[in-house]
Amino acid sequence: STAYGAGASLIKTPVQAGYATTPVLNYTSYAQFSSDIASGAIKYPYKWVMYDPENWAATPAAEAQDPVTSMKQFNQLAHAHGYKVIEAPSLDLCSVSGTHYPRQSGESCLQWYTRVNIAGAAATSGDIYVLQNESNTGNLSQYMSLYASSASQARAANSTVKVYSEVSTANGTPDQMTAAAKSISPDGFYVAAPSAIPQVDQFFQNMQAAGY
Numbered sequence: 558s559t560a561y562g563a564g565a566s567l568i569k570t571p572v573q574a575g576y577a578t579t580p581v582l583n584y585t586s587y588a589q590f591s592s593d594i595a596s597g598a599i600k601y602p603y604k605w606v607m608y609d610p611e612n613w614a615a616t617p618a619a620e621a622q623d624p625v626t627s628m629k630q631f632n633q634l635a636h637a638h639g640y641k642v643i644e645a646p647s648l649d650l651c652s653v654s655g656t657h658y659p660r661q662s663g664e665s666c667l668q669w670y671t672r673v674n675i676a677g678a679a680a681t682s683g684d685i686y687v688l689q690n691e692s693n694t695g696n697l698s699q700y701m702s703l704y705a706s707s708a709s710q711a712r713a714a715n716s717t718v719k720v721y722s723e724v725s726t727a728n729g730t731p732d733q734m735t736a737a738a739k740s741i742s743p744d745g746f747y748v749a750a751p752s753a754i755p756q757v758d759q760f761f762q763n764m765q766a767a768g769y
Contacts, residue, residue, distance in 0.1 A: 568600045581605040585615035587631045606640045611647035621653045625678040632682035644683035646675050671706045680711035680718040687721045687747045694729035694737045704741045719744040726753035735763040
């Protein structure tokens with residue numbers, strides 16, 4: 558029950574039968590969340606919602622261009638309706654066309670993410686902040702560095718926020734995922750396993766063997 562399982566169904570839990578996992582309703586668009594709230598479309602009694610703005614078609618351009626504001630709006634609306642909030646802004650927001658926060662000359666997405674303090678904005682707006690650090694799974698020094706700066710910014714903005722970091726089978730082997738996870742001390746992990754159940758199962762076995 559201290560784990561979370563995210564999905565997009567408005568009418569049923571995304572968690573498979575037999576599991577105690579806390580269900581989370583996932584959104585990539587604040588506008589869609591606002592519409593669903595206004596229309597009463599959310600029928601399943603969720604306690605948690607997640608906002609995942611990224612540089613993709615699923616997030617409206619205006620929201621991706623100003624993620625700081627869109628995260629704040631999502632959080633305010635969710636809390637006003639009794640939901641707890643997970644904020645999970647993507648690193649690729651650095652590359653959004655027309656962004657309110659353009660990159661400086663020669664600046665990487667990781668440097669941009671830290672300079673703009675996306676982690677602090679997410680932590681201020683949410684109860685859990687997820688660092689989408691999975692692209693660095695195979696680069697241990699970058700994984701550790703981005704986590705350290707982001708966790709520091711998040712906790713400075715909100716001392717009660719829970720900080721999670723992501724690992725993914727799409728960005729590393731089970732051993733690389735394990736090494737990345739063991740290199741930091743977050744409050745939890747967001748584990749993505751697109752069509753890779755055997756690999757993520759091995760990751761969990763690795764972590765269990767390491768005492769987690």
